[in-house]
Structures are given as C-alpha cells and as structure tokens.
Amino acid sequence: MLGKIPIDIQKIKKDNLEKQILRTGILAELDAINLYEQMADMTENKDLEKLLLEIAREEKTHVGEFQYLLLEMDKQQKKELEEGKEEVKNLIDK
C-alpha cells in the first residue's frame, strides 16, 4: 500500500537525511489521501464517506506541512517547483 523507498538508509549522507525523511512523510500522506478517497468511493454509507473525505482533507494539510519544511531545507526543490508551475501555466495558457 505504501510507496516503497528503494534506498539503504544507512548510506544516506547526514546532510540529506532530514530532507529524505520529509519526502518520505509526503509520500506517506499522499498514499493516505488516495486510500481514504478510494474507500470513500467504495462505501454507500454517507456518514462514513463524509468522515473518510474529511480525513483525506486533513492529510492534504499534512502534505503542506511536510512540504513547507522541505522547501525551507531544499532550495533547489523550491526553485524547481516554481519552474514546473510556470512551465505548466505556459503550456495550458493560464
């Protein structure tokens, strides 16, 4: 269910460890969002659907929390995110 990280944590340089922890946190939150939204689609119980979608929304907040700290620590990622955003905006004329 969870995205697998194909790395040996013992080989990660100390400078990169926190950034990799944050990226792994983001992966876990994204997996959780998909899981809760998929389960919400599966149920016919409206209360359960509502609860699952609310939890999925909270997981999206958690993505933002991990991402905020990651972007503080990884300026290259911050720059590349902005570049990616601009590339897509130009591509789709927004």
Ligand SMILES: [Fe+2]
């Ligand atoms: Fe979460």
